[in-house]
Amino acid sequence: IGNSIVLLCNPKPNVTTVTWKIGPKVGGPCTLGYRADQNKTDRTNCSDSMNWKYRPDWDPALEIRQVGIAHEGEYTCEVAGPDGYFTDTYHLSVLVPPRLSLFCDDLGNPTCEAVAGKPAAQIFWASGGNSTSKLEGHDEGTVTVLSKFRAYSTSTKLTNTTCIMSHPAGNQSKSIDC
Numbered sequence: 001i002g003n004s005i006v007l008l009c010n011p012k013p014n015v016t017t018v019t020w021k022i023g024p025k026v027g028g029p030c031t032l033g034y035r036a037d038q039n040k041t042d043r044t045n046c047s048d049s050m051n052w053k054y055r056p057d058w059d060p061a062l063e064i065r066q067v068g069i070a071h072e073g074e075y076t077c078e079v080a081g082p083d084g085y086f087t088d089t090y091h092l093s094v095l096v097p098p099r100l101s102l103f104c105d106d107l108g109n110p111t112c113e114a115v116a117g118k119p120a121a122q123i124f125w126a127s128g129g130n131s132t133s134k135l136e137g138h139d140e141g142t143v144t145v146l147s148k149f150r151a152y153s154t155s156t157k158l159t160n161t162t163c164i165m166s167h168p169a170g171n172q173s174k175s176i177d178c
Contacts, residue, residue: 001067001068001069001094001095001097002067002068003067004063004064004065004066004067004120005064005067005092006053006061006062006063006064007061007062007063007064007077007088007092008088009074009077009079010063010077010079010086011059011060011079012086012162013083013098014036014077014082015031015057015060015080015081015083016035016036016037016080016081016082017034017035017036017078017079017111018033018056018057018060018077018078019032019033019077020032020033020060020062020075020077020078020111021032021076022046022073022074022075022076023073023075023076023089023164024070024071024072024074025029025072025073026069026070028045029045030044030046030050031043031044031045032046032050032051032052032056032062033045034052034056034057034060036057040067049064049065049066049067049068050062050063050064050071051063052145054111058154060077060079062075062077067094068094068175069118069140069142070177072092072093072094072165073091073092074089074092075089075090075092076088076089076090076093089100089173094118095118095119095169096116096117096118096142096169097167097170098114098115098116098117098121098142098145098165098169099114099115099116100112100114100115100163100165100172100174101113101115101174102163102175103173103176104178109148109150110163110178111146111147111148111149111178112125112146112147112165112174112177113144113145113146114144114145114167115144116138116142116143116144117142117143117144117145117167117169118141118142118143119143119167120135120145121143121145121165121166121167122145122165122167123145123147123164123165123166124128124163124164124166125147125149125162125163125164126161126162126163126173127149127151127161127162129149129150130149130150131147131148131149131150132147132148133147133148134147138143147163149161149163159177160175160177161176161178162174162175163175163176166170
């Protein structure tokens with residue numbers, strides 16, 4: 001999320017048309033097209049964040065700037081020319097790294113929170129004990145995971161308890177004394 005990406009489309013010599021067909025999970029479809037006989041490009045319903053990376057007659061790659069969750073979906077490049085008709089298809093999924101926080105709740109239990117990640121993060125505890133987790137989904141498709149740690153024994157002092165968050169966008173850990 002927030003980065004730029006380039007989706008490649010296999011360049012062919014003497015192309016007659018190049019079309020990117022974009023089917024986002026949210027919102028309507030969009031197309032970017034190029035016709036060689038008119039040396040003309042056009043766009044239909046595409047946001048300004050999507051455009052040709054270079055000239056479509058030279059390299060028909062698609063660039064998406066400031067990738068967001070709304071860009072998720074299917075991207076198909078269609079190239080036609082004297083050698084035939086070729087397609088390249090991508091299924092774009094956007095990873096959102098969660099923000100990790102660790103604090104002591106009102107009862108002195110270590111509480112780990114992975115806020116607004118996509119997909120949902122997994123939370124583990126390095127110390128022996130059990131935990132309870134709760135997931136909260138958000139409208140934009142992210143998920144917050146809240147995990148509370150409890151020691152096996154009430155006589156166990158919770159010192160230097162470590163929360164470990166696992167996520168495809170990167171793993172993190174934090175420690176706390178409650």
